[in-house]
Amino acid sequence: xxxxxxxxxxxxxxxxxxxxxxxxxxxxxxxxxxxxxxxxxxxxxxxxxxxxxxxxxxxxxxxxxxxxxxxxxxxxxxxxxxxxxxxxxxxxxxxxxxxxxxxxxxxxxxxxxxxxxxxxxxxxxxxxxxxxxxxxxxxxxxxxxxxxxxxxxxxxxxxxxxxxxxxxxxxxxxxxxxxxxxxxxxxxxxxxxxxxxxxxxxxxxx
Numbered sequence: 013x014x015x016x017x018x019x020x021x022x023x024x025x026x027x028x029x030x031x032x033x034x035x036x037x038x039x040x041x042x043x044x045x046x047x048x049x050x051x052x053x054x055x056x057x058x059x060x061x062x063x064x065x066x067x068x069x070x071x072x073x074x075x076x077x078x079x080x081x082x083x084x085x086x087x088x089x090x091x092x093x094x095x096x097x098x099x100x101x102x103x104x105x106x107x108x109x110x111x112x113x114x115x116x117x118x119x120x121x122x123x124x125x126x127x128x129x130x131x132x133x134x135x136x137x138x139x140x141x142x143x144x145x146x147x148x149x150x151x152x153x154x155x156x157x158x159x160x161x162x163x164x165x166x167x168x169x170x171x172x173x174x175x176x177x178x179x180x181x182x183x184x185x186x187x188x189x190x191x192x193x194x195x196x197x198x199x200x201x202x203x204x205x206x207x208x209x210x211x212x213x214x215x216x217x218x
Contacts, residue, residue, distance in 0.1 A: 035102040039126050040204065042093075042109045043149070044133035045141030049161040049191035050109040051093050053133065057197035058095025058107065092123055097201065105201060124149075129208050130156040131200055133191065136166040139177055146178060157207055158186040159200045 042050045055062045093109030108123050124130075130149055134142045149156050158180065169177070171186050180186070185203050190196045 034098070034104045037104045037106060038128045039106050039108065040201065041123055041127045041130045041154070042107060042133060043130055043145050043156075044110075045135065045138060045145065048133040048135045048138075048141075050133055053131075053159075053161075053189075053191040053197045053200075054093040054095040054107050054109045056192055056194050057097050057201065059098060060096050063092075063094040097198065099201065099205060103205075105205075124152050124154060127154055129204050130154050131159050131204055132156050133159050133161050134178075135161060135163060136169060136174075137163065139174075142178060146180075155208055155211055156184070157200070157204045158184065159191075160186065160188045161191045162188060 042053055044050055051064060055064070092111065093107075095107040095109075097105050097107065099105055108127070110123055132142060132145055132149070146156070158174070158178065160174070174180075174186055175182070175184075185207050187200055187203050189200050
């Protein structure tokens with residue numbers, strides 16, 4: 013490709029630059045089954061233009077992918093979503109959204125590497141798709157919180173009923189959220205950070 017003298021090669025946008033006050037960066041993964049809202053959450057809360065790897069869904073996925081409750085989706089994440097949010101002037105979170113379709117779960121191991129914690133997004137219409145997700149995090153020892161994404165037709169359950177259904181330890185936070193709203197998604201991340209801080213404090217010698 014030939015460039016003309018008028019062509020300009022630009023770098024990152026000004027708003028994409030890491031704040032000069034940042035002193036610590038933390039990797040967080042956002043996981044969950046197909047269609048629970050992972051891409052939506054990363055996009056809603058990221059302070060930079062999010063990187064997505066969505067591809068158009070085709071007939072090849074019919075009978076292979078579980079699209080119950082998300083039949084209107086026309087695209088799906090095939091590798092990861094990526095975003096960034098500054099929690100404070102000093103602390104920056106790098107967000108990695110995992111692909112939800114089970115045939116892409118082999119990519120999760122790489123995304124989990126170096127992750128300090130995770131958000132598990134769940135859809136109460138399809139709680140069963142969360143079992144394997146939670147099991148994988150537990151196997152790798154990645155601390156996590158549960159975020160119940162609010163869908164208009166999704167049933168509402170008491171927190172303790174959800175805890176029992178998902179076989180969660182008593183200390184794992186469960187919060188309700190709307191992944192479309194920046195403030196709600198940010199609250200979920202703050203819940204995760206408080207949980208991680210509490211875990212570190214519990215390890216500290218008395």
